[in-house]
Amino acid sequence: MSTSEPTYQSKHPPFAVTVDLVVLALRPVESADRAGRLGLDVVLIERGEAPHLGALALPGGFVHVDEDLEAAAYRELEEETGLRPSDVRLAQLGAYGSPGRDPRMRTVSVAWLAFGRVDRTPHAGSDARAAHWLPADRLPADLAFDHAKILHDAVAQARTQVQDVRVAASFLPPVFTLSQLRRVYEAVWGLELDAPNFQRRILALTGGAAGDQRPLLRTEADGIVDTTTSRRSKHVLKLNPRAHDLPTQSCRFDLPR
Structure with missing residues (x-):
């Protein structure tokens, strides 16, 4: 055989x-x-x-x-x-x-x-x-x-x-500034965003404690220099450790119309 x-x-x-x-x-x-x-x-x-x-x-x-x-x-x-x-x-x-x-x-x-x-x-x-x-x-x-x-x-x-702010943050170091995050959206979307409007909308997605139900946290980082402006920033952020458990809708920053 x-x-x-x-x-x-x-x-x-x-x-x-x-x-x-x-x-x-x-x-x-x-x-x-x-x-x-x-x-x-x-x-x-x-x-x-x-x-x-x-x-x-x-x-x-x-x-x-x-x-x-x-x-x-x-x-x-x-x-x-x-x-x-x-x-x-x-x-x-x-x-x-x-x-x-x-x-x-x-x-x-x-x-x-x-x-x-x-x-x-x-x-x-x-x-x-x-x-x-x-x-x-x-x-x-x-x-x-x-x-x-x-x-x-x-x-x-x-x-x-990248409309999910958690995805946008994946382009950045663990601790980042508001301006750095705005540069991510501008680069990916290929447009220039109004800085005050962006700040208002992103800060609405930002909490102050790890137990917060928002995807971003404000963090203490005195003197951090924003790499995009070479100036010290008062808005220093990081991802909430619980961000991956949050519903997608609560993490959205939509493309401005």
Whole structure:
């Protein structure tokens, strides 16, 4: 009796599964006229092989036949950018499977999104020539594959999720100022907010004790210097330790109309 593994035939043509990674972070804008401002940046690689040789693309690649999707996403992230699982936490954004999206063969990609405090500089590896932080709102439309569409969806998702002040605070150090928080919203939403109105609305989400049912707490931090203004701030905040237990509606700061 033969002990060889059985082979299977199917009337369905084979196709591949890939992962694409959108890593967003807030980083200082390198512009003299926008000193102190933050911009929304994304990690992009320069492809080192065909198709789209030399084009900018999201990090990503093929899922191994015996590999979990999330494991593949973190593996590709580290191989192509040098960023590690300890640097970012990925969450599924969506699936993309338009016929012809990859000229090599029929592929379906599971896209992943991460955003928050990411301080490390990416380093290219694997089949990437280079890896860079680049402004998410000033990229060429001809990214490789359908990556412009994936990036557009990821930024839209980030803009929706940041309406939860707990998510906005994830871009900042554990203790932050009101101005720093406003810069987060301005960078993600791509607009300038009225400072007095922002202060009034955010302070309404701020309590004074850990048992408070509001997501932010005022904290004692005399002399803290606001990195966006280089001035001492009287409004120093931190996340309430109980913030994750609060209902989403009580943590919302909505986009001004």
